[in-house]
Amino acid sequence: xxxxxxxxxxxNVTSIKSLAESAALNSVPSAYAxxxxxxxxxxxxxxxxxxxxxxxxxxxxxSPDQRAKIVRxxxxxxxxxGFFIAINHGVPESLMKAMIDACHGFFSLPDEEKKEFKSGNxxxxxxxxxxxxxxxxxxxxxxxxxxxxxxxxxxxxxxxxASFSEVSLEFSRRSREVALEITxxxxxxxxxxxxxIHDKMNMDRGLQMLAGNYYPPCPQPEHxxxxxxxxxxGLVTLLIQNEMTGLxxxxxxxxxxxxxxxxxxxxxxxxxxxxxxxxxxxxxxxRATVNNKATRxxxxxxxxxxxDTTIAPAPELCEREGQxxxxxxxxxKEYIQLxxxxxxxxxxTFDHILA
Ligand code: OGA
Ligand code: NI
Numbered sequence: 001x002x003x004x005x006x007x008x009x010x011x012n013v014t015s016i017k018s019l020a021e022s023a024a025l026n027s028v029p030s031a032y033a034x035x036x037x038x039x040x041x042x043x044x045x046x047x048x049x050x051x052x053x054x055x056x057x058x059x060x061x062x063s064p065d066q067r068a069k070i071v072r073x074x075x076x077x078x079x080x081x082g083f084f085i086a087i088n089h090g091v092p093e094s095l096m097k098a099m100i101d102a103c104h105g106f107f108s109l110p111d112e113e114k115k116e117f118k119s120g121n122x123x124x125x126x127x128x129x130x131x132x133x134x135x136x137x138x139x140x141x142x143x144x145x146x147x148x149x150x151x152x153x154x155x156x157x158x159x160x161x162a163s164f165s166e167v168s169l170e171f172s173r174r175s176r177e178v179a180l181e182i183t184x185x186x187x188x189x190x191x192x193x194x195x196x197i198h199d200k201m202n203m204d205r206g207l208q209m210l211a212g213n214y215y216p217p218c219p220q221p222e223h224x225x226x227x228x229x230x231x232x233x234g235l236v237t238l239l240i241q242n243e244m245t246g247l248x249x250x251x252x253x254x255x256x257x258x259x260x261x262x263x264x265x266x267x268x269x270x271x272x273x274x275x276x277x278x279x280x281x282x283x284x285x286x287r288a289t290v291n292n293k294a295t296r297x298x299x300x301x302x303x304x305x306x307x308d309t310t311i312a313p314a315p316e317l318c319e320r321e322g323q324x325x326x327x328x329x330x331x332x333k334e335y336i337q338l339x340x341x342x343x344x345x346x347x348x349t350f351d352h353i354l355a
Contacts, residue, residue: 015111016132021216028143028218041255042257044257049256051085051256053086054085055088056090056182057088057089057090059184060181071189072189074186081249081251081282082268082283082284083268085258085267086182087261089181091174099168100240100242101167102163102168103297104242105164106164107145118130127157129145130146132144142228143215143226144213144290146212147212148210148211148212150208152206152207153306176301179236182236183198184197190317191320197276202308202309203235206306207304207305209302211301213296215244215296217290217295218290218291221290226246227287227288230285231284231348231349232300232302233339234271235269235273235304236267236303238267239298239300240265240298241296241299242297244291244296245257246288246296246298247266269281270283270302272304272335275311275353276313278314278317278327311330326354328355335349
């Protein structure tokens with residue numbers, strides 16, 4: 001325990017994995033103290049909190065009527081939830097599992113080896129590895145280790161473990177197809193051309209990342225947090241996890257633990273979608289909780305515009321709805337930098353760009 005205390009004092013935390021594995025750890029060290037209020041949690045059996053499910057096969061190979069029905073459903077889902085579970089999406093179960101295994105392989109490397117992947121805090125690094133969020137800015141340390149790799153427009157990869165590159169290339173490519181199908185259907189749900197979002201957001205050069213999160217068991221899960229409440233900065237994020245739950249989305253003022261059909265993609269809309277739709281569609285607030293039973297691994301795949309795109313509310317939508325733009329136009333790269341600057345610690349980046 002003395003070692004743990006010392007590591008924290010000097011802010012020399014190398015990974016939450018090694019901290020959590022130290023035998024003496026039976027409570028949450030104060031640097032990680034974060035209280036979760038169980039009264040804010042939703043009852044998953046309440047029909048009000050039934051998570052929407054979107055059958056992707058009806059978008060890709062359903063009849064025109066079936067497709068139209070999903071597109072209509074998406075209007076309500078995107079307005080009220082900003083979140084759904086995509087099923088029958090075509091990405092093989094074996095590939096999803098191989099991706100989780102490859103992440104597990106990476107996090108299982110000795111801290112010394114993982115350190116090779118540490119880098120600065122620029123979002124546009126090829127890859128980075130670390131613990132918490134940003135040790136220089138965090139006021140409360142997070143119960144997670146992470147890596148982030150840029151996979152589009154240029155594909156980069158971690159070079160350890162050996163299988164990582166091949167698996168992540170295929171997984172990134174296949175999950176991108178799902179994301180693009182979703183942006184097509186969302187464009188249509190807004191009464192726009194199917195390629196509207198893709199083209200306006202320059203998604204042929206769109207930023208895509210592969211972000212792995214490792215949440216080891218925590219002795220007091222209600223007194224620590226994996227990732228505190230936030231919205232993602234891109235257009236749409238896909239997420240998969242191992243057999244442990246932990247993702248919570250905010251819905252009707254409550255936190256709902258996401259649980260659903262195995263092999264589905266959890267899909268959340270992100271900030272640029274809210275900006276583009278002038279607030280019609282919602283960038284859902286979400287967070288990652290931890291548990292005291294087993295390690296949870298999640299992989300988030302955020303998809304965004306190209307980094308040089310300027311995003312503003314779509315004039316077509318503002319005109320049709322007779323509403324002035326609610327947000328100022330902003331370059332995507334600057335938006336990301338603003339979100340990740342200390343200024344926005346646990347606050348919404350939207351506040352800065354209200355028109
Ligand atoms: C994220 C995120 C949630 C999770 O990486 O942005 O929200 O369940 N992750 O790991
Ligand atoms: Ni997120």
